[in-house]
Amino acid sequence: MSGATPRPPSRRTRMSRAARERQMLDVAEQVFGEHGYQAASMDEIAERCGVSKPMLYEYFGSKDGLLVACVTRSKAELLDVTQKAMAAATTPEDILWRGMVAYFSFIDSHSKSFAMLLREPTAATPQTAEAVEATRRQQSTLIAGVLATFAPSAPADVIEAYTQIIMGASERMALWQTSRPDVSAEDAARYMTDFCRQGLSPYLTPAPPRPCAEAPREPR
Structure with a gap:
């Protein structure tokens, strides 16, 4: 074995640009979720990433640019997970349930981070607000399509x-869920699907009656 003192590991691990960007966003x-947007520090984010603060600015331009990038990534991920979940459904009601x-x-x-965005709606710039609204528009389009399938006569x-x-x-249910660890995603989804079923009940096609079991014939 060499008697040379080992060099300390480099503070900045070599990563591809895409991997580094994912790490910064994670x-x-x-940090935004822990401290809120206003109190979140670019110094702390850089320190946790093991990069310099100038590198953060090089990638995202500003703290608001970083938040916009976080919201934009979440928008794409949310669409992906909901679409994949609904693709496995077999009935309109199952589509609604899986999506929820x-x-x-x-x-x-x-x-x-979700709670931070809803509790600090005026904390960031119009660019962040527009990124949040773009996520809402995306989900609105998805929900409208599901409802049209669920209640075709509406x-x-x-x-x-x-x-x-x-x-x-x-959004209100999700915000409530974040403060109630005992409420699972399935619980929240059940509340919402029950709400949808009740509200849209005038437009739902009644389920066909189940056939009655034929009475056994007496032997002759």
Whole structure:
């Protein structure tokens, strides 16, 4: 064995640009969720990433640019997980259920940052607000399509109205869920699907009656 003193590991681990960006976004989301947007420090984010603060600015331009990037990534991930979940469904009701479970599961895994965005709506710049609204528009389009399948006889204005109701209710439900560790994603999804079923009941196609079992014939 060599008697030379081993060199300390480099503070900045070599990564590809894409991997480094993912790391920065992961850490930034944690810090934003822990401290809130205003109190979050670019110095702390850089320190946790093992990079210099100038490198953060090189990648994202500003703290707000970093938050926008976090929201934009979450938007894409949320669409991906909900679409994949619904693709495995076999009935309109199953599509609704799987979509709701996927949504609340995703929010549960990003609970701190999600709560921060809803509790500090005026903390960031218009660019961040627009990124959040873009996520809402994405989910609105997805929900409207699900509702149209779930309640095919509902008029377009009813679908549009219930889409907005469900969007608002889902955000409030998710925010409530983040403060209630005993409420699972499945619990939240069940509350929302029950709500949808009751609200849209005038437009739902009744399930066909189950055939009655034929009485056994007496032997002759």
